[in-house]
Amino acid sequence: MTSKARCLAAIRGDVADRVPVFPLLMLLAADRAGISYREYATNGSALAQAQLQVRERYGLDAITACSDAFRIVADLGAEMAFPDDKPPYAHRPLIAGRSDLAWLPRPDPTQTGSRMADRVAAVAELSRSAGDECLVVGWIDMPFAEACSACGLSEFMMMLVLEPALAHSILEFMTSIVIEFARAQLQTDAPMIGAGDAAASLISPAMYREFALPYEQQVAAAVHDAGGLLKLHICGNTSALLGDMAQSGGDLFDVDHMVSFEKARDVYTAAGKCYKGNLDPVTDLLQATPEQCHQRALDRLRLAEGTRFMLSAGCEIPAAVPDEVLQAFCAAPKVYAER
Numbered sequence: 001m002t003s004k005a006r007c008l009a010a011i012r013g014d015v016a017d018r019v020p021v022f023p024l025l026m027l028l029a030a031d032r033a034g035i036s037y038r039e040y041a042t043n044g045s046a047l048a049q050a051q052l053q054v055r056e057r058y059g060l061d062a063i064t065a066c067s068d069a070f071r072i073v074a075d076l077g078a079e080m081a082f083p084d085d086k087p088p089y090a091h092r093p094l095i096a097g098r099s100d101l102a103w104l105p106r107p108d109p110t111q112t113g114s115r116m117a118d119r120v121a122a123v124a125e126l127s128r129s130a131g132d133e134c135l136v137v138g139w140i141d142m143p144f145a146e147a148c149s150a151c152g153l154s155e156f157m158m159m160l161v162l163e164p165a166l167a168h169s170i171l172e173f174m175t176s177i178v179i180e181f182a183r184a185q186l187q188t189d190a191p192m193i194g195a196g197d198a199a200a201s202l203i204s205p206a207m208y209r210e211f212a213l214p215y216e217q218q219v220a221a222a223v224h225d226a227g228g229l230l231k232l233h234i235c236g237n238t239s240a241l242l243g244d245m246a247q248s249g250g251d252l253f254d255v256d257h258m259v260s261f262e263k264a265r266d267v268y269t270a271a272g273k274c275y276k277g278n279l280d281p282v283t284d285l286l287q288a289t290p291e292q293c294h295q296r297a298l299d300r301l302r303l304a305e306g307t308r309f310m311l312s313a314g315c316e317i318p319a320a321v322p323d324e325v326l327q328a329f330c331a332a333p334k335v336y337a338e339r
Contacts, residue, residue: 003134005062008191011229011251011274013308018337019176020061020310021299021318021330022276024133024254026087028326029054031319037085041067042115044122052129053279057323058330061310064134064194065122068139072177073149074115093152098166101173109177109184116181124188127323131189137231138185142197143174143215150174155198160203160211167211175215179222184215192229192252195219201236201256208241213248220249239263246271257314259283261303274308280330283315285321290328296330 001009001017009016021141030040033050040047044065051063068087074080078090097099109116123138123313130136141149147170148156159167175312200212216232225231233249234241238256245253255277268275277300281287284296297311312334317326 002132004132004191006305007061007135010308010310012187013272013274019304020135021312021333022051022062022310023067023312023326023329024061024064024315025054025060026050026316027066027319028317028321032057033290037086038082038084041088042082042118044118044120045125047122048125048129051126055130055134058326060134060330062137063126064137064139065119065126066137066139066194066196067119069145069149069196069198071115072107072141072146072174072181073120075109076104076150091148093155094150095147095170096155096216096231098169101166101170104173107177109181116184119181120184120188122184125188127189131191135192136190137194137335138182138188138190139194139196140178140182140185140217140219142195142200142212142232143169143171144200144212145176145197146174146178146259147171148199156199157202160207162211169325171211171215175218178219182219182223182228183226186223186226186228187216192231193223194231194233196233198235201234201238203242205240207246208244213244214222214256216248218252224249242267246273252276252310255310257284257316259314265304265307265309269307272308274310276310276312278312278314281315281317281321283323285313285329286318287314290322290324294328294332294335297329298336301332301336 006016007020010020029050033053055063060291070088074120078094082088111117125134220230229251231252232248233254235256239259253275257278257280261278286292
């Protein structure tokens with residue numbers, strides 16, 4: 001069974017030879033490729049080659065074009081910083097009021113030289129090189145996350161309370177761009193889009209249902225209409241949001257280590273959804289021996305048995321995790337299947 005077939009079986013609830021392994025590797029991928037993170041985040045070919053190398057090195061079942069949350073905002077005109085050793089970011093908010101929103105352009109995700117086009121190119125290279133064998137996952141950020149990037153996190157949170165109509169206008173504007181960005185990546189033959197909405201973990205369930213969920217649902221519907229699948233990534237403590245998140249239209253859900261594994265398993269299983277997680281990237285990988293990491297991965301596999309599950313850490317795995325620890329983590333599904 002190919003890695004791609006294994007992942008698709010897990011998502012659909014079909015029988016597979018073993019549980020897929022799908023960690024999020026960004027800084028680690030750049031590190032193992034011997035390139036700066038600036039190069040990784042700004043050169044789509046370098047990103048693709050780094051992902052292909054970690055797939056080969058660790059036996060991954062899925063790889064992703066995720067690098068940072070400032071592709072759309074950069075193409076909207078934000079003044080960007082590109083550090084050598086960490087993800088890019090905007091120097092200052094792009095939107096402070098309605099007048100700023102009115103002047104923003106409508107960027108083309110395929111425009112040569114744009115940050116969106118660079119990611120599309122990375123996904124295309126991954127699809128050409130490994131798309132028949134493993135699950136290639138493009139990446140977008142959901143409208144709520146994009147609004148936080150464009151306005152500033154604290155500023156947009158205040159806007160939810162003080163100017164909710166403006167907040168919705170920004171979210172509607174971002175939704176159309178996010179959808180076009182997702183479609184451009186799906187046109188490279190990638191079967192799935194990953195969608196980050198990390199800032200949504202900071203708001204109440206009521207606010208999530210008003211300001212995040214409806215826009216996630218629109219994006220998910222558009223991805224499905226284009227023939228793709230969607231993975232929802234909301235890191236942080238989403239315990240109070242799990243039931244609502246399951247209604248987002250996602251096909252695969254990341255579960256962070258701060259969330260009860262059993263609770264997430266029960267919610268997503270009841271909803272007929274696939275989920276992945278949720279080892280702590282620090283205590284279960286960075287600070288663990290290979291044997292400890294392997295055992296903790298086996299524990300998750302036992303708890304998930306009989307459900308739609310992929311093995312992963314709760315969020316990105318740090319670059320400083322030793323090879324022998326990550327290899328022990330990735331080997332756990334095969335060992336468990338052969339027991």
